[in-house]
Amino acid sequence: MKRFLTLLLREIRHYFHQPLAYIVLFFFLLLTAANFHAGLVALNREPGETSVVEAFFNTVLFWFPFVLIFPLLTMRLFSEEYKLGTIETLMTAPVRDGQVVVAKFLGSLVFYIVLWAPSVLYFVIFRQVTGQNAADAIGSYLGAYSMLILVGMFYLSIGCLASALTKNQIVAATIAFALISLMFFLSLLSFFFLKASSTLRELTYYFSTIEHMGEFSRGLFDTRPVVFYLSMTIFTLFLTHHVFQYRRWKN
């Protein structure tokens, strides 16, 4: 356990040791702020049932940086170690392969959470300035942010897998981007089948990230997406573990 914490700490530090981290944080903050602003402008123009929280988490301006950010966060995880050869010193220290995979994954998750943390402030400031709540109930916040983390976990694990596949970071980023986009665009399927038979609609709902986010940010909690994202994350990490081991062994 101590070794795992050492590894995890090293991974987290690695993120914050690079100037690139702060550039990403800065631009991400700008983008999410722009998104928040756009949401408010739209709501001002035509007020409706939608809450500010719901508006924030369901726009193109939200999804666009959301999908783009994962390859950037994960591309170096394994690729860089392969390239520098540090994988050899790392794996001849008494650590398990699984520990390394989970430490790298959790390290990226911590950075991902740090990336999103400032967005909570938008809602606090909104309340300070307007004296109104951004959502009717606390469940909206909890739902939206827990979905943010759940989807984040799944997509980060895809990024880990892509990085474990190659020692070229650009290739890793491309693979991650392709896989994540595929998963994301699958979620649009459920909108095509809005009027289709109920079975098809049920089926597409299972992997429709956009619908999940919509429901959760309204404060509706559903166990199905939770189970879906958690199990997919574990499965992808399991694959990563095997790819990592295989690459090292065939070498």
Next chain:
Amino acid sequence: MIKVEKLTKRYGGVTAVDEIDFEVGEGEVVGFLGPNGAGKTTTMRMLACYLPPTSGRAEVAGCDVFRDSLRAREHIGYMPEHVPLPHDMRVNEYLSFRAALKGVPGRRIKERLADVCDLCGLVEVQGRMIAALSKGFRQRVGLADAMIHEPELLILDEPTIGLDPNQIRQARELIKNLRRHHTILLSTHILSEVEMTCSRVIIINRGRLEALDTPENLRSRLSSEGEVLLEARTDDPHAIAKLRSVHGVKDVVQTKLGDWTRFILHVESDPRESLHALAVKEGWPVRELTRRSATLEQVFAEVTQAEEQP
């Protein structure tokens, strides 16, 4: 300390290491020699638990490197070829991280860090970024990392490659000092280094173990055969025939050097005394009569090239 039995590694159809057996006892310094691509690095990687063997087994300090890999790794300090290091850390940060990773208790990390920095001459660069270090210092950081958890066994893959002659001398001194506390297995191309530091030598070629002995024994293996150089002033046209008749001389090559003639004699035993007697009898003035003793270099060449000539 190390026990290797029929260790084999295949990559697809290529056999990199082919059923090698050897043992290394505690406190020994063993040199691992072989041409490039002979399987040195692969063998070392298997011993360091980085690669699993295809078949056969290897034990380090009583732990199987495959089945009991984690425990075996605690006994091993491994320095890979070219010393891969992360670029984003400072020397002391990196070494503390490695110490913690290898299970050095928190309260002892500082002490170990000071010890290895002192031993490897890293005190002056402790606070520097690894990316900014010179090759010589990077090598030392790698060595410091290998021994930070006080392993019984050090596996060093070409520890002196890419160093300048001064640094090589320093590295050699360092290795000599280390053998008091560690068993050492090191691979190198520099044969004089092996003769100076190692108590035993393993020569490996095309994945096969070709020789395993002390440097002295390996040399004496060749010294029954050798060369004798004789430079004498003579115009005797039958000189070669006369030299050939001396017992032990197999072949003679003659070169004219002005007044002098150089004979290179391939000999079986040591016929220098009889050669001297012959020269005296014939009245040839002699300015040189030497026996060229075999170096490890010759042993190496003999052992590794024997198979390449069909």
